[in-house]
Amino acid sequence: MCTVCGCTDGTPSTERATHDAESHARYYADMQDDFARRYHPHGHQGLQRSYHARDSHNHDHRFAHHQAHGGQALLSGGAGPAGLKVAGMSRERVIQIERDILGKNNGIAADNRALFVADDLLVFNLLSSPGAGKTTLLVRAVSELKRSRPVGVIEGDQQTSNDAERIRAAGVPSVQVNTGKSCHLDAAMIGEAYRRLPLLTGGILFIENVGNLICPAAFDLGEACKIVVLSITEGEDKPLKYPDMFAASSLMVINKIDLAPLLEFDLGKTIEYARRVNPKIDVLVVSARTGEGFGALYAWIDRQARHQRHVVEDTRR
Protein backbone atom coordinates (compact mmCIF):
# COMPACT_ATOMS: atom_id res chain seq x y z
CA MET A 1 0.00 0.00 0.00
CA CYS A 2 1.16 3.49 -0.77
CA THR A 3 2.35 5.30 2.33
CA VAL A 4 1.01 8.58 1.02
CA CYS A 5 -2.58 7.94 0.19
CA GLY A 6 -3.19 4.30 1.02
CA CYS A 7 -3.99 3.32 -2.55
CA THR A 8 -2.92 -0.20 -3.36
CA ASP A 9 -1.61 0.29 -6.88
CA GLY A 10 0.90 2.98 -6.03
CA THR A 11 3.28 0.98 -3.89
CA PRO A 12 6.47 2.91 -3.29
CA SER A 13 8.75 1.10 -5.62
CA THR A 14 12.25 -0.05 -5.12
CA GLU A 15 14.31 0.34 -8.27
CA ARG A 16 11.33 1.55 -10.24
CA ALA A 17 11.05 5.15 -11.33
CA THR A 18 7.50 4.86 -12.54
CA HIS A 19 5.50 5.29 -9.37
CA ASP A 20 2.13 6.10 -10.76
CA ALA A 21 2.26 9.85 -10.42
CA GLU A 22 -0.78 10.38 -12.55
CA SER A 23 -3.04 8.17 -10.49
CA HIS A 24 -1.82 10.00 -7.41
CA ALA A 25 -2.63 13.35 -8.93
CA ARG A 26 -6.11 12.07 -9.67
CA TYR A 27 -6.43 10.58 -6.22
CA TYR A 28 -5.49 13.85 -4.57
CA ALA A 29 -7.88 15.80 -6.78
CA ASP A 30 -10.68 13.40 -5.87
CA MET A 31 -9.81 13.65 -2.20
CA GLN A 32 -10.00 17.43 -2.31
CA ASP A 33 -13.41 17.25 -4.00
CA ASP A 34 -14.67 14.72 -1.54
CA PHE A 35 -13.42 16.77 1.31
CA ALA A 36 -15.04 19.96 0.06
CA ARG A 37 -18.35 18.27 -0.67
CA ARG A 38 -18.78 15.94 2.24
CA TYR A 39 -16.67 16.98 5.15
CA HIS A 40 -16.92 20.03 7.08
CA PRO A 41 -16.57 18.93 10.63
CA HIS A 42 -16.69 22.35 12.21
CA GLY A 43 -20.07 23.27 10.88
CA HIS A 44 -19.04 26.71 9.67
CA GLN A 45 -20.63 28.32 6.70
CA GLY A 46 -18.56 28.29 3.57
CA LEU A 47 -15.89 25.89 2.46
CA GLN A 48 -12.99 28.23 2.45
CA ARG A 49 -12.56 27.80 6.17
CA SER A 50 -12.43 24.06 6.15
CA TYR A 51 -8.66 24.01 6.35
CA HIS A 52 -9.01 25.37 9.83
CA ALA A 53 -6.45 28.06 9.29
CA ARG A 54 -4.66 29.22 12.39
CA ASP A 55 -5.77 32.83 11.97
CA SER A 56 -9.43 32.04 11.68
CA HIS A 57 -9.50 29.95 14.86
CA ASN A 58 -7.82 31.52 17.75
CA HIS A 59 -9.50 29.66 20.50
CA ASP A 60 -7.51 27.44 22.78
CA HIS A 61 -6.95 24.02 21.28
CA ARG A 62 -5.67 22.62 24.49
CA PHE A 63 -9.26 22.01 25.48
CA ALA A 64 -11.65 19.69 23.78
CA HIS A 65 -11.90 21.25 20.39
CA HIS A 66 -15.51 20.61 19.57
CA GLN A 67 -16.71 22.16 22.77
CA ALA A 68 -15.40 25.48 21.58
CA HIS A 69 -17.59 25.08 18.54
CA GLY A 70 -20.72 24.65 20.57
CA GLY A 71 -20.89 20.96 19.88
CA GLN A 72 -22.21 21.29 16.35
CA ALA A 73 -19.45 19.08 15.19
CA LEU A 74 -20.59 15.86 16.81
CA LEU A 75 -23.23 13.87 15.03
CA SER A 76 -26.09 13.76 17.45
CA GLY A 77 -27.10 10.34 18.65
CA GLY A 78 -29.06 10.47 21.84
CA ALA A 79 -26.36 12.31 23.67
CA GLY A 80 -26.70 15.65 25.33
CA PRO A 81 -24.45 18.49 24.24
CA ALA A 82 -21.49 17.07 22.41
CA GLY A 83 -18.66 15.93 24.56
CA LEU A 84 -20.80 15.58 27.66
CA LYS A 85 -21.54 12.07 28.77
CA VAL A 86 -24.89 11.88 30.50
CA ALA A 87 -25.41 8.56 32.26
CA GLY A 88 -28.12 6.46 30.69
CA MET A 89 -28.63 8.86 27.82
CA SER A 90 -25.69 8.10 25.61
CA ARG A 91 -25.27 5.23 23.21
CA GLU A 92 -21.67 6.14 22.63
CA ARG A 93 -18.75 4.41 24.20
CA VAL A 94 -15.41 5.99 24.80
CA ILE A 95 -12.47 3.63 24.58
CA GLN A 96 -8.94 4.42 25.66
CA ILE A 97 -6.36 3.67 22.99
CA GLU A 98 -3.15 5.42 24.08
CA ARG A 99 -1.14 4.39 21.03
CA ASP A 100 1.75 6.24 19.42
CA ILE A 101 0.89 7.34 15.90
CA LEU A 102 4.38 6.59 14.62
CA GLY A 103 4.55 3.38 16.65
CA LYS A 104 4.41 1.14 13.61
CA ASN A 105 7.23 2.96 11.83
CA ASN A 106 9.27 3.06 15.02
CA GLY A 107 8.81 -0.68 15.53
CA ILE A 108 10.11 -1.42 12.05
CA ALA A 109 12.95 1.05 12.63
CA ALA A 110 13.89 -0.84 15.79
CA ASP A 111 13.96 -4.09 13.78
CA ASN A 112 16.15 -2.42 11.14
CA ARG A 113 18.49 -1.13 13.84
CA ALA A 114 18.81 -4.57 15.42
CA LEU A 115 19.57 -6.04 11.98
CA PHE A 116 22.19 -3.38 11.26
CA VAL A 117 23.90 -4.05 14.60
CA ALA A 118 23.75 -7.81 13.98
CA ASP A 119 25.32 -7.25 10.54
CA ASP A 120 27.95 -4.97 12.13
CA LEU A 121 26.93 -2.12 9.87
CA LEU A 122 27.11 1.61 10.59
CA VAL A 123 24.16 3.46 9.08
CA PHE A 124 23.84 7.19 8.42
CA ASN A 125 20.67 8.95 7.32
CA LEU A 126 21.57 12.03 5.22
CA LEU A 127 19.15 14.92 5.09
CA SER A 128 19.10 18.28 3.36
CA SER A 129 17.00 20.60 1.29
CA PRO A 130 17.17 20.07 -2.49
CA GLY A 131 20.41 21.30 -4.02
CA ALA A 132 22.56 21.27 -0.88
CA GLY A 133 24.98 18.91 -2.61
CA LYS A 134 24.23 15.67 -0.75
CA THR A 135 24.79 13.40 -3.75
CA THR A 136 28.06 15.08 -4.76
CA LEU A 137 29.21 14.77 -1.16
CA LEU A 138 28.24 11.11 -1.06
CA VAL A 139 29.95 10.27 -4.37
CA ARG A 140 33.22 11.72 -3.06
CA ALA A 141 32.88 10.08 0.36
CA VAL A 142 32.01 6.59 -0.87
CA SER A 143 34.79 6.65 -3.50
CA GLU A 144 37.30 7.12 -0.71
CA LEU A 145 35.68 5.11 2.09
CA LYS A 146 35.22 2.01 -0.09
CA ARG A 147 38.98 1.48 -0.11
CA SER A 148 39.00 0.56 3.57
CA ARG A 149 35.61 -1.13 4.11
CA PRO A 150 32.38 -2.25 2.42
CA VAL A 151 30.12 0.67 1.57
CA GLY A 152 26.56 0.76 0.26
CA VAL A 153 23.96 3.41 -0.44
CA ILE A 154 20.17 3.55 -0.38
CA GLU A 155 18.98 6.46 -2.45
CA GLY A 156 15.60 8.02 -1.77
CA ASP A 157 14.07 10.13 -4.48
CA GLN A 158 10.50 10.91 -5.43
CA GLN A 159 10.80 9.95 -9.09
CA THR A 160 14.22 9.40 -10.62
CA SER A 161 17.07 6.93 -10.28
CA ASN A 162 19.79 9.36 -11.40
CA ASP A 163 21.41 9.55 -7.97
CA ALA A 164 21.76 5.76 -7.63
CA GLU A 165 23.43 5.66 -11.03
CA ARG A 166 25.94 8.31 -9.93
CA ILE A 167 26.76 6.24 -6.84
CA ARG A 168 27.16 3.04 -8.88
CA ALA A 169 29.49 4.88 -11.25
CA ALA A 170 31.69 5.46 -8.19
CA GLY A 171 31.90 1.67 -7.76
CA VAL A 172 29.56 1.25 -4.81
CA PRO A 173 26.33 -0.83 -4.69
CA SER A 174 23.24 1.34 -4.54
CA VAL A 175 19.49 0.72 -4.37
CA GLN A 176 17.05 3.38 -5.42
CA VAL A 177 13.77 3.82 -3.55
CA ASN A 178 11.21 5.90 -5.36
CA THR A 179 8.79 7.34 -2.86
CA GLY A 180 6.33 8.73 -5.40
CA LYS A 181 4.40 11.60 -3.87
CA SER A 182 5.78 10.85 -0.45
CA CYS A 183 8.20 13.41 0.90
CA HIS A 184 10.29 11.10 3.08
CA LEU A 185 11.60 7.58 3.42
CA ASP A 186 10.05 5.37 6.10
CA ALA A 187 11.46 2.41 8.00
CA ALA A 188 9.59 -0.21 5.94
CA MET A 189 11.06 1.15 2.69
CA ILE A 190 14.56 0.89 4.18
CA GLY A 191 13.95 -2.65 5.42
CA GLU A 192 12.97 -3.72 1.93
CA ALA A 193 15.77 -1.83 0.16
CA TYR A 194 18.36 -3.24 2.56
CA ARG A 195 17.47 -6.80 1.58
CA ARG A 196 18.42 -5.93 -2.00
CA LEU A 197 21.92 -4.83 -1.12
CA PRO A 198 24.86 -7.22 -0.82
CA LEU A 199 26.09 -7.94 2.72
CA LEU A 200 28.18 -5.03 3.95
CA THR A 201 29.47 -6.58 7.20
CA GLY A 202 31.83 -4.26 9.05
CA GLY A 203 31.03 -1.43 6.67
CA ILE A 204 28.91 1.65 6.21
CA LEU A 205 25.47 2.18 4.73
CA PHE A 206 24.47 5.68 3.72
CA ILE A 207 20.80 6.51 3.26
CA GLU A 208 20.24 9.60 1.16
CA ASN A 209 16.80 10.82 2.18
CA VAL A 210 14.41 12.81 -0.02
CA GLY A 211 15.56 16.43 -0.31
CA ASN A 212 13.31 18.09 2.23
CA LEU A 213 14.11 19.58 5.63
CA ILE A 214 10.73 18.95 7.24
CA CYS A 215 9.18 15.54 6.69
CA PRO A 216 12.15 13.16 7.05
CA ALA A 217 12.79 14.43 10.59
CA ALA A 218 9.71 12.60 11.85
CA PHE A 219 10.70 9.14 10.61
CA ASP A 220 13.26 6.96 12.33
CA LEU A 221 14.73 4.54 9.77
CA GLY A 222 16.88 2.59 12.21
CA GLU A 223 20.01 4.61 11.44
CA ALA A 224 22.84 5.14 13.92
CA CYS A 225 22.50 8.88 13.39
CA LYS A 226 21.11 11.57 11.14
CA ILE A 227 23.45 13.94 9.32
CA VAL A 228 22.04 17.22 8.01
CA VAL A 229 23.82 18.82 5.07
CA LEU A 230 23.49 22.57 4.66
CA SER A 231 25.12 24.55 1.87
CA ILE A 232 26.33 28.08 2.48
CA THR A 233 24.12 29.32 -0.38
CA GLU A 234 21.07 28.60 1.78
CA GLY A 235 21.62 31.32 4.35
CA GLU A 236 22.40 31.28 8.04
CA ASP A 237 18.88 30.95 9.39
CA LYS A 238 17.95 27.51 8.02
CA PRO A 239 18.44 25.86 11.44
CA LEU A 240 15.89 28.25 12.96
CA LYS A 241 13.44 27.81 10.09
CA TYR A 242 13.61 24.00 10.23
CA PRO A 243 14.47 23.35 13.87
CA ASP A 244 13.12 19.79 14.03
CA MET A 245 15.63 18.58 11.46
CA PHE A 246 18.61 20.14 13.19
CA ALA A 247 17.38 18.92 16.57
CA ALA A 248 17.20 15.35 15.25
CA SER A 249 20.68 15.35 13.68
CA SER A 250 23.96 14.41 15.31
CA LEU A 251 26.09 16.24 12.76
CA MET A 252 25.66 19.32 10.60
CA VAL A 253 27.88 19.33 7.52
CA ILE A 254 28.22 22.81 6.03
CA ASN A 255 28.93 22.29 2.33
CA LYS A 256 30.17 24.46 -0.56
CA ILE A 257 32.63 26.33 1.64
CA ASP A 258 34.71 26.92 -1.51
CA LEU A 259 32.07 29.51 -2.46
CA ALA A 260 32.61 31.48 0.76
CA PRO A 261 34.74 34.21 -0.89
CA LEU A 262 31.87 34.90 -3.30
CA LEU A 263 29.09 35.04 -0.74
CA GLU A 264 28.26 36.86 2.40
CA PHE A 265 27.98 33.98 4.79
CA ASP A 266 28.36 34.07 8.54
CA LEU A 267 29.62 30.66 9.61
CA GLY A 268 29.59 31.54 13.32
CA LYS A 269 25.98 32.59 13.18
CA THR A 270 24.93 29.41 11.36
CA ILE A 271 26.59 27.28 14.03
CA GLU A 272 25.10 29.38 16.81
CA TYR A 273 21.60 28.97 15.34
CA ALA A 274 22.05 25.21 14.94
CA ARG A 275 23.15 24.93 18.58
CA ARG A 276 20.11 26.90 19.72
CA VAL A 277 17.96 23.99 18.59
CA ASN A 278 20.52 21.29 19.37
CA PRO A 279 23.29 22.22 21.84
CA LYS A 280 25.04 18.89 21.19
CA ILE A 281 25.19 18.95 17.38
CA ASP A 282 28.65 18.40 15.84
CA VAL A 283 29.65 20.70 12.99
CA LEU A 284 31.99 20.12 10.05
CA VAL A 285 32.76 22.45 7.15
CA VAL A 286 33.48 20.89 3.76
CA SER A 287 33.52 21.39 0.04
CA ALA A 288 32.23 18.35 -1.83
CA ARG A 289 33.63 19.92 -5.02
CA THR A 290 37.25 20.41 -3.85
CA GLY A 291 37.42 17.82 -1.07
CA GLU A 292 38.23 20.41 1.58
CA GLY A 293 37.28 19.19 5.07
CA PHE A 294 36.73 15.56 4.10
CA GLY A 295 39.61 14.36 6.30
CA ALA A 296 37.71 15.64 9.32
CA LEU A 297 34.51 14.03 8.03
CA TYR A 298 36.23 10.63 7.78
CA ALA A 299 37.66 11.09 11.28
CA TRP A 300 34.13 11.81 12.55
CA ILE A 301 32.83 8.69 10.79
CA ASP A 302 35.63 6.62 12.36
CA ARG A 303 34.64 7.90 15.79
CA GLN A 304 31.04 6.80 15.15
CA ALA A 305 32.34 3.42 13.96
CA ARG A 306 34.27 2.96 17.21
CA HIS A 307 31.16 3.85 19.17
CA GLN A 308 29.14 1.39 17.07
CA ARG A 309 31.73 -1.31 17.78
CA HIS A 310 31.05 -0.92 21.49
CA VAL A 311 27.33 -1.33 20.80
CA VAL A 312 27.98 -4.46 18.72
CA GLU A 313 30.25 -5.93 21.41
CA ASP A 314 27.69 -5.16 24.11
CA THR A 315 24.92 -6.93 22.21
CA ARG A 316 27.12 -9.99 21.58
CA ARG A 317 28.30 -10.26 25.15
Next chain:
Amino acid sequence: MHEMAICLGIIQIIEEEARHRSFSRVRSVCLEMGALSHAAPEAIRFCFAVVATRTVAEGAVLNIVELPGFVWCMSCSKSVEIARRGECCPRCGSYQLQVTAGEQMRVKELEID
Protein backbone atom coordinates in the same frame (compact mmCIF):
# COMPACT_ATOMS: atom_id res chain seq x y z
CA MET B 1 3.20 16.73 3.62
CA HIS B 2 4.18 13.95 6.00
CA GLU B 3 0.93 14.77 7.82
CA MET B 4 -0.76 12.60 5.19
CA ALA B 5 1.42 9.65 6.23
CA ILE B 6 0.79 10.45 9.90
CA CYS B 7 -2.98 10.47 9.31
CA LEU B 8 -2.67 7.15 7.51
CA GLY B 9 -0.99 5.87 10.67
CA ILE B 10 -3.92 7.14 12.74
CA ILE B 11 -6.41 5.36 10.47
CA GLN B 12 -4.39 2.13 10.63
CA ILE B 13 -4.51 2.25 14.42
CA ILE B 14 -8.27 2.87 14.37
CA GLU B 15 -8.92 0.04 11.91
CA GLU B 16 -6.84 -2.37 14.00
CA GLU B 17 -8.85 -1.40 17.08
CA ALA B 18 -12.08 -1.81 15.08
CA ARG B 19 -11.09 -5.39 14.21
CA HIS B 20 -10.04 -6.30 17.74
CA ARG B 21 -12.98 -4.69 19.51
CA SER B 22 -15.60 -5.23 16.81
CA PHE B 23 -16.97 -1.78 16.18
CA SER B 24 -17.88 -0.37 12.82
CA ARG B 25 -18.19 3.32 13.35
CA VAL B 26 -16.12 5.98 15.08
CA ARG B 27 -17.83 9.18 16.12
CA SER B 28 -14.81 11.06 17.32
CA VAL B 29 -11.10 10.61 17.66
CA CYS B 30 -9.03 12.25 20.35
CA LEU B 31 -5.35 12.85 19.63
CA GLU B 32 -2.66 14.13 21.91
CA MET B 33 -0.02 16.19 20.16
CA GLY B 34 2.94 17.75 21.86
CA ALA B 35 4.03 21.27 20.93
CA LEU B 36 7.49 19.86 20.05
CA SER B 37 6.21 16.97 17.92
CA HIS B 38 6.87 16.73 14.20
CA ALA B 39 3.45 17.70 12.87
CA ALA B 40 1.22 20.73 12.65
CA PRO B 41 -2.27 20.22 14.14
CA GLU B 42 -3.96 22.26 11.41
CA ALA B 43 -2.36 20.12 8.71
CA ILE B 44 -3.40 16.96 10.58
CA ARG B 45 -7.00 18.21 10.70
CA PHE B 46 -6.97 18.86 6.98
CA CYS B 47 -5.50 15.49 6.05
CA PHE B 48 -7.50 13.41 8.51
CA ALA B 49 -10.90 13.91 6.89
CA VAL B 50 -9.40 13.03 3.52
CA VAL B 51 -7.67 9.88 4.70
CA ALA B 52 -10.69 8.76 6.77
CA THR B 53 -12.91 8.55 3.70
CA ARG B 54 -14.39 5.05 3.25
CA THR B 55 -13.03 3.83 6.60
CA VAL B 56 -14.70 3.25 9.97
CA ALA B 57 -13.64 6.79 10.85
CA GLU B 58 -15.41 8.41 7.93
CA GLY B 59 -17.04 11.60 9.15
CA ALA B 60 -15.53 11.29 12.63
CA VAL B 61 -14.79 14.47 14.52
CA LEU B 62 -11.14 15.00 15.30
CA ASN B 63 -10.27 16.48 18.67
CA ILE B 64 -6.66 17.45 19.15
CA VAL B 65 -5.40 18.02 22.66
CA GLU B 66 -2.25 20.09 22.32
CA LEU B 67 0.21 19.41 25.10
CA PRO B 68 2.86 21.93 26.11
CA GLY B 69 6.56 21.45 25.44
CA PHE B 70 8.90 21.33 28.42
CA VAL B 71 12.69 21.54 28.48
CA TRP B 72 15.30 21.26 31.18
CA CYS B 73 17.31 24.48 31.28
CA MET B 74 20.91 23.68 32.14
CA SER B 75 21.57 27.26 33.28
CA CYS B 76 18.58 27.53 35.62
CA SER B 77 18.52 23.82 36.51
CA LYS B 78 14.77 24.05 36.17
CA SER B 79 12.04 22.70 33.92
CA VAL B 80 10.56 25.47 31.76
CA GLU B 81 7.90 25.59 29.07
CA ILE B 82 8.69 26.58 25.48
CA ALA B 83 6.31 26.79 22.51
CA ARG B 84 8.70 25.55 19.82
CA ARG B 85 12.25 24.40 19.25
CA GLY B 86 14.75 27.22 18.85
CA GLU B 87 13.21 29.31 21.61
CA CYS B 88 15.33 30.29 24.58
CA CYS B 89 14.66 29.68 28.25
CA PRO B 90 12.01 32.25 29.25
CA ARG B 91 13.74 32.71 32.62
CA CYS B 92 17.38 33.23 31.65
CA GLY B 93 17.61 33.38 27.84
CA SER B 94 19.84 30.31 27.58
CA TYR B 95 19.64 27.90 24.64
CA GLN B 96 21.24 25.06 26.61
CA LEU B 97 17.98 23.16 26.79
CA GLN B 98 17.06 19.50 26.83
CA VAL B 99 13.55 18.50 25.74
CA THR B 100 11.76 16.58 28.49
CA ALA B 101 8.12 16.59 27.34
CA GLY B 102 5.93 17.57 24.42
CA GLU B 103 7.24 15.34 21.61
CA GLN B 104 4.38 12.84 21.66
CA MET B 105 1.81 12.13 18.95
CA ARG B 106 -0.77 9.66 20.24
CA VAL B 107 -4.23 8.38 19.54
CA LYS B 108 -5.67 8.83 23.00
CA GLU B 109 -9.28 7.69 22.79
CA LEU B 110 -12.09 6.89 20.41
CA GLU B 111 -15.78 7.51 20.78
CA ILE B 112 -17.53 4.62 19.03
CA ASP B 113 -21.02 3.37 18.31
